[in-house]
Amino acid sequence: MPHFSLARSFSLSIHTKNSRLFTQHLPTTATSAEKFYTHMQKNPNNIEKSLSNVNAQLDSACVNQVLNRCFPSQSLMGIRFFVWAGLQSSYRHSSFMYDKACELFKITLNPSVFNDVIEAYRKEGCIVRVRTMKVLLNLCEKSGLADEALWVLRRMPEFNLRADSVMYNVVIRLFCDKGDMVMADNLRKEMGLIDLYPNMITYVLMIKGFCIVGRLEDACGLLMAMRRLGCTPNSVVYSVLLDGVYRLGSTERALGLLDEMEKDGGGCSPNVVTYTSVIQVFCEKGMMIDALGILDRMEAYGCAPNRVTVSTLIKGFCTEGKVEEAYMLIDKVVAGGCVSSGECYSSLVVELIRIKRPKEAEKLFREMLANGVKPDGLACSLMIKELCLEGHALDGFCLYEEIEKIGGLSSIDSDIHSMLLVRLCQESHSVEAAKLARFMLGKRIRLKTSSFDKIVEHLKKSGNEDLVKRFTRIGR
């Protein structure tokens, strides 16, 4: 039957792909993933009940492999495995794994999976714990599904489970992000009714949400309400409110709030984030004098600016085309000793590229290298990328070698390496391409999948078959 053979060859191709990965890089996890998968195939009913009897090591590579085996024909089983894995004491899903699961099973496009999973638990009489629901809720959160998250919360009583405030906060955050402050506020009120008091995190989320939708009075009202309820607002709460008040255009009121915070001197004194967000608002409005005023003000208050503060100001000056003033600012800040010249000039390089002044960026970048000032990873990456895009891959490679000399290569990722290598190939700089390829192999930096074929073709043509073999060996 054509249909059958198609399905078979499809599942076979997934199998082969994974097996290749296993044998090349992850020989031990391959066995684990195989064990879990085979076990689920043999025990399709209430898989959770016996999965813990499988004698296999659980880690992220293994979970990833099992998910890939289950996709696409056994997605429900895959998600159930994912949830089960998240409950094991020996293992915890990283945020990356949640992303992986959401992406693989296309949860945003199939939000009904939550219903399917919970229905399956109910029908098969599975043991469902609060943690089970938390894993499902985290999947909703990663996929940005507010309604489904609320739905998961609502199904808990059926299993005699009670949500905690962390779970409520997850759902509240989703509704705040959606701009549905009516639902968010209802949930906050509901917490109080079931003896789950909203905490500092709840208030931060709510106040931020109210500010974003322009409901300033409600945001301020919450500040009063939390005080009344004995939850004393801290610097974070104040900073969020201050930022919102500012963004909504009430400059005077915002500065009044900042005054209040400074005078309080207690748990809600302004910190570097508070001041930086005020500076950011001034910068966005092109009010650079006022932004600098806040910098002086924070220093007078004894709060040291950091990398973010300075890069915000540099960005502001560059956007206004006032590059000279950015240099003056850097001189001042570096003399103050809180932020290194490497960090400051790196920010300037990044901003010069952003405002399309790549020549100045390159000049500054070269000066940094000549003076032993180490550019950060972003500055290096963007500088090399910019040169590649301009068709100056050879210059990019020279810079690359300079960066290596001062030990700054560790923060350049494989994408930039692949891009530089592709461009060197395209511009026919075979000697440099081979040199970069050898360097990458030495550091076990893989080629990006999308550039693999192009690079391999060029390396073959230029007589570097040995390099091709080595790249093939370390995989894509």
Next chain:
DNA sequence: GTAGGGTTAG
């Protein structure tokens, strides 16, 4: 839970 330069990997 607040500012946050670009993308991606586990």
